[in-house]
Amino acid sequence: MTSNAQFVEWAVVDSAIGPLLLAATGQGLVNVVFHAHEPVRDRAVRALGTRFGTEPAPAVPGRPGPLEEPIRQVGAYFEGRLRAFTLPLDWSLASGFNRQVLRELATGVPYGSVVGYGDLASRVGEPKAAQAVGVAMGANPLPVVVPCHRVVESHGGLGGFGGGLETKRRLLALEGVLPEPLF
Numbered sequence: 604m605t606s607n608a609q610f611v612e613w614a615v616v617d618s619a620i621g622p623l624l625l626a627a628t629g630q631g632l633v634n635v636v637f638h639a640h641e642p643v644r645d646r647a648v649r650a651l652g653t654r655f656g657t658e659p660a661p662a663v664p665g666r667p668g669p670l671e672e673p674i675r676q677v678g679a680y681f682e683g684r685l686r687a688f689t690l691p692l693d694w695s696l697a698s699g700f701n702r703q704v705l706r707e708l709a710t711g712v713p714y715g716s717v718v719g720y721g722d723l724a725s726r727v728g729e730p731k732a733a734q735a736v737g738v739a740m741g742a743n744p745l746p747v748v749v750p751c752h753r754v755v756e757s758h759g760g761l762g763g764f765g766g767g768l769e770t771k772r773r774l775l776a777l778e779g780v781l782p783e784p785l786f
Contacts, residue, residue, distance in 0.1 A: 618677065624639035
């Protein structure tokens with residue numbers, strides 16, 4: 604273990620959009636990964652180990668730890684009982700412009716609303732940076748909690764989404780922005 608190593612704990616939780624990997628450090632929730640079936644989970648855990656210089660540890664169910672509250676809040680969100688996450692976040696997997704945009708998204712685009720890529724760029728003082736906002740959304744290490752699913756195209760299209768467009772549709776339907784699929 605290197606001298607700058609940090610403790611990282613992870614768990615996979617079931618959700619309405621499939622398994623999510625949640626990872627936390629002593630600073631807070633650091634990563635949310637979609638479609639966390641075994642190969643995706645293993646890649647994500649290895650990447651966290653490389654980034655933080657430590658072997659991430661699986662959370663122990665029933666034992667207090669840094670994932671206890673994130674797991675509770677993510678569950679409440681998918682049950683429709685939580686509209687705003689109140690978790691400490693570890694922003695170490697985002698930097699520069701991306702971090703600035705993601706922080707604005709986390710605090711300035713509430714549950715049940717959407718914002719355009721260009722509008723979000725303007726909010727952070729870079730009105731011509733709509734494409735860069737799209738890149739920031741694709742690099743979001745904390746999807747769902749930092750709601751990149753709420754960023755849409757100015758003409759009403761969904762835009763892209765790292766978790767897939769069906770996942771984006773389902774998250775927006777959960778928040779009442781889109782109708783629930785008929786089947």
